[in-house]
Amino acid sequence: MKYYTSLIAAAISTTLLAACSSSEDAGVIEPPDSTADERGLKSLENSEAFYDALGQALVSQSSGQSFTEGPVDSVDAVFSPQEGVANAESAPTESDSGDTSGSSVASGSDDSSRNEVTSTNVQELGVDEQDWVKVSSDGTTLYVMGSSYSDVFIPQPMANSEELPTEGTGEMPEDMDTERPDVEPAGDELLSTSPAPYAQKTVLRIMALDAETPDSSALLELDIDLQGRTAEGAYLYESDSSKSVFITASGNNYWSYWGDSYAFGGVDSVIKEVDVTDPAAAAVKGSIRLDGQVVSSRRIGKHLFFASRYYPALPGEQPWNQTPQQVQEQVNNTDLSALLPQYRLGDTGEPVPMVDPGECFVAAQAGGNDYYSPDIITLGVIDLDTLQLTDSECYLGASETLYASPDAVFLATTQYDYSIQPVAENGVFIDVENGEFPADIAWYDPRVDTDIHQFDIEAGRLTYAGSGSVRGHLGWNGLRKPFRMSEKDGYLRVATFNDQQGSDQSPILMTVLQADGTGKLQTVSTLPNESEPGFIGKPGEQLYASRFLGDRAYLVTFRQTDPLYVIDLANPQAPRVAGELEIEGYSDYLHPIGQDYLLGIGKDAVAAPDGGWGDGRGALVQGVKVSLFNVSNPANPTEVQSLVIGQRGTHSSALEDHRAITVQAATDEHPTRVSIGIDVHGQTSPDVPVPANTAFDYYRWSYSGLHGFDINVGADAGIVPRGTLVTGKSDDRNEYYFYGERDRSVMVNDSLFYIRGSSVYAARWDDLSNPSPAR
DSSP states (O other), rough: OOOHHHHHHHHHHHHHHHOOOOOOHHHHHHHOOOOHHTTTTESSSHHHHHHHHHHHHHHHHHHTTTTTTTOSSTTTOOOOTTOOOOGGGOOOOOOOOOOOOOOOOOOOSSSSOOOOOOOOOOHHHHHHOSSSSEEOOEEEEEEEEEEEEEEEEEOOOTTTTOOOOOTTTTTOOTOOOSSSSOOOOOTTOOOOOOSSSSSEEEEEEEEEEETTTEEEEEEEEEEEOOTTOOEEEEEEOOOOOOOOEEEEEEEHHHHHHOOOOGGGGEEEEEEEEESSSSSGOOOOEEEEESSSSEEEEETTTEEEEEEEEEBBBOSSSSSGGGGGHHHHHHHHSOOOOSSSSSETTTTTTTOEESSSSGGGGGEBBBGGGGGGOOOOEEEEEEEETTTTEEEEEEEOOOOOOOEESSSEEEEEEEEEEEOOOBBTTTBOOOOOTTTTTOOOOOOOEEEEEEEEEEEEEEEEEEEEEEEEEEESBOOOOOOTTGEEEEEEEEEEEEEEESSHHHHHEEEEEEEEEEEEEEEEEEEEEEESOOOOOOOOSSSSSSSEEEETTTTTTEEEEEEEEEEEEEEOOOTTTTTEEEEEEEEEEEEEEEEEETTTEEEEEEEEEEEEEEOOOOBBBEEEEEEEEEEEOOOTTTOOOOOEEEEEESSSTTTTTGGGOGGOEEEEOOOOSEEEEEEEEEEEEEEESOOOSOOOGGTTTOOOOOOOOOOOEEEEGGHHHHEEEEEEEEEEEETTTTOOOOOOOEEEEEEEETEEEEEETTTTEEEEGGGTTTTTOOO
């Protein structure tokens, strides 16, 4: 059977899903077949058995059963739903938020004085996420991680040079001149100005915050040497006696094709600790270097949990240039124990094994193949008090997503199975053995499942609990994939995109799993099912926002309208659709406001004329939309109020990244406060609904700034705009602006601090239009 890449699979599958017609009958989820059960993690007898499996994986990879030829382990890395869509810049982005037990706000000190300080908006309370902005719990110090370019010339070796930088370190040979030359070398000299003559460096900017004034001032700008690695985020860890910022960075293949295992050979990651106990005298205190690329991480208390991907490259000629027999000979002549991932403390620390091969698992691929990915996935725990790796689990396989609750860590990956023979509409099997499709059909659906591995955590220790598989996949947005999962009371609830297409299929599937104590995550229930066959979404729609709150899930699907579905999960054995609401536009993100309300942040949209494709799924997106929903009655959710900011072309990073949204919880003195940065095009408050004859029109950029809203509940429920902290106007920049410029905000009591790019602005909540000068 010929294997095909999932790039084509995801693209055409998405197109067909969007084109499906509506039906009143929903399909029932088919449970994963027996081959899915075989894809759990398998324990081995000893380290020699692990080395045998590793050797077989390396040889099998050279036989063509590699991720570039077979089922790849990540959808988002190979296809974006906006590819091939007209006006993709404003096309709806698949997005959502995830499970939390309440608002991710208000981490303050224990004294009696008022101290409302917002922290990073996270998926799960108690589970911190890395970000490029952090604030101290007392609200006095801001930490902003950014990038700049050094004035040191970094020579680029010519292709025929033997003196290449050390793989994965970014270090140049000792005898190479690193000062920028006055003239470029000529002929075959070593130096070249391509691709980049200057080194990108990471800077940690430490600012003092004065919430009374309000204002900010620079305390220190600290250069962080990451030796060519790409900074990905930071954590702030505060103990009783010290404070440290931990900066995470991974190596040179940041933009590599995710399905290519070879690209991850020789790559390493680093976590650097900066002691900020005295912010004005902050300094790098230590570091830990990990072999492999860190896929994702979370902080729970003093423990940092991370998942890394490492490719054990054989010495000498690489597999893609050799036959399986030649690779087998390489394996036979190599000490495979020398290929296992290691870690080092500091720049001069001795290498220490990250994993115990005798305790590692293997994870088989889809289709019942006796093929294991040669990638070594490590789930590790670092004690932030010591920077020591205190525990780890590992397996041969893949992982594209890490989701963590306070009690467990889950690793998930998409499996594409092309071994299931497709059937044409006339019931005749399609012959694809020669890699060619019949002229009368251009596509068939692969079987798509998501494998999930659960590891329980207690006091920083990991215990493998079991593996399971659910139908469908978690979507294309890497930041959103973890948010499709939610663990509560030992049950894992998972929302996935249905891999099956057709007018009788629900586009969204819900599965509930539970570890059974024997190494399996058993499927407890599914939705739709025989007793609850109703749709979650209509054919042609896709999942946008999702939010798991207690015993409910809130799912937003979108095609031409925005249906908000309320899923009752109170009985894990019998989930059901409790209610539904249809409105114009869609929500990318949902946030709980008290017990009975949800705030939705997304885009307004109108149906494309004459049933056209529009920006995707038959609609034309407009300005940013903020909606307040009353969900006190799950059978009858209602939209209390909505506001549309800007016209077609308006953008907000909050639509793509939940960490760009700041929420300060309500108190007796004020309602819930929400702030988001918006780049406004056209009018701030346009006419709604948009007239059909102008729905296609794009508008020029007007201004950028942080918009504040009071969110009231109860008898006075509604959204009250509090003003805008404007950072740039079209007349100031000749109608140009920096699209996608990163922004975050922090609230300390009644003051708000807006971080846009490298600048920090400060203003009072009741006077956002009058900020202090940028710092």
